[in-house]
Amino acid sequence: MPLSLPKPIADYFAADTADGVAVAKCFSADAVVIDEKKTYRGRDAIAAWKSEASAKYDYVAEPMTVDAQGERICVTAHLTGNFPGSPVDLRYAFTLSGDAITRLEIIP
Structure with a gap:
């Protein structure tokens, strides 16, 4: 049975298979992403x-x-691919505002 994710989060995971522009559209204009101890601000x-x-x-x-x-809405996702340590389970901690993601922290 598929997970029931809030629309912005479902949109994020769908866009994750596309490109950076598609992913950025899931976020508010001033959103923050923290991944691998680096912070990214804005689309x-x-x-x-x-x-x-x-x-x-x-x-x-x-x-x-x-x-x-x-x-926060935390989603645990199983990642497989050609990256060091694959496969791995990561936690995605989302904060939402309306139909947009305002913050995402990806945690090992």
């Missing part, structure tokens, strides 16, 4: 972050669990 930086990751590695993220923790 342009988020698009560049995703484009760089996609150019380096081929991977698939499959959401496995979802858990609401106050304002």
